[in-house]
Amino acid sequence: MKKNNSLQVLRAVAFLGIFTSHLDLTYLGGFGVEIFLIMSGFLMYLRYSDPARERLLPNTIAGSFQFAKKKICKLYPLHVITLIAALPILLMNNIHKDHALLRMLSKILLNVFLVQAWIPVEEFRYSLNNLSWYLCVCCLTYFSFPFILIRINKIKKPSKMFFASMALVLCQILIGVGVESCTSDTRLIQGLTYNFPLYRCFDFTLGCNLGWLYTCYKKKINEKKTCLLVLTSFATIATIVLVPKIWNISFLTWCKNTVVLIPASCLLVLSFFILDLNESNKCISLLIKLGNISAYTYLIHELVIRYINIFMIRVLSIINTLAVKLFVGIIALFITVLLALRYEKKNWRFYETRKS
Secondary structure, three states, rough: OOOOHHHHHHHHHHHHHHHHHHOOOOOOHHHHHHHHHHHHHHHHHHHHHOHHHHHOOOOOOOHHHHHHHHOOOOOOHHHHHHHHHHHHHHOOOOOOOOHHHHHHHHHHHHHHHOOOHHHOOOOHHOOOOHHHHHHHHHHHHHHHHHHHHHHOOOOOOHHHHHHHHHHHHHHHHHHHHHHHHHHHHHHHHHHHHOOOOHHHHHHHHHHHHHHHHHHHHHHHHHHHHHHHHHHHHHHHHHHHHHHHHHHHOOHHHOOOOOHHHHHHHHHHHHHHHOOOOOOOOOOHHHHHHHHHHHHHHHHHHHHHHHHHHHHHHHHOOOOOOOOHHHHHHHHHHHHHHHHHHHHHHHHHHHHHHOOO
16 A cells, blocks of 8 residues: 555654653643554555455464564664663662562563563563554564454444544553552553553554544545544644543543544544645645654654653753753754664665565
């Protein structure tokens, strides 16, 4: 399926939301992750909704494992590189702890096999490259997709699809409330919701459902493009305003980065998919290029920020003011993009060599 440049712009914007949140400048990190998950499910459904392509999908557990492995292999070498790059930080943070060697080895093994996000304890799910938990989620979503598609294609009426989607959101709410009622540890709650692969698979499935609904209402959606864009604008502004207000409300820990972001994320993915952006605009063109490498910049940027902060704050003893955060952000974004472009070039050459 040909890349949609408007969605590449949305990818870039979602990445920038995540990037600025890791600089402690915004609360948009969860919003960016939600958009990535919804968009992933949406595009996967559109890519494989054609019967000819659907027949290529596996129908066994072993086949689904191979399908997920093939999908993730594009990013796995970068995951290993960032894992190695994070080892000095791991050593620095664990060297004085009890059973330091055992702790470090267990974290390395969990990351190598991409299962660290299944352990909700923050020390393990955010070990080495903190953002590699997302790859754990991707492994599960790719593995589950053939089975999700089979279930979706059994639904014939749009009303049933709406009901199924609402049921998924309700399940997320019930799980979130259940987790919140069992523990007051906000970090553990986050580990069992925001970072937990099974919980985030609901978001991916909602994206698949959105793809089904789009194919069903494609003509009507395109006819009412203006109304959709207005609705999307209101939903996005409302979400951006709402998230900081609920950020520090303890009993809403489970939903601030997940459920409350679903409506706006779905509308944004749908709106940008049908949007026809002018590629000749320099700003749009830059965002498209950033969107093209967003998978790489996502995995790289947080480590770059951490190393710059270590140098600026621990070595130079510079106070972490707003001006310093902005300076770090500019330098980190520049380095991140350069590294991502370098990796993309090497990765492209590797796959071209394999093909030949």
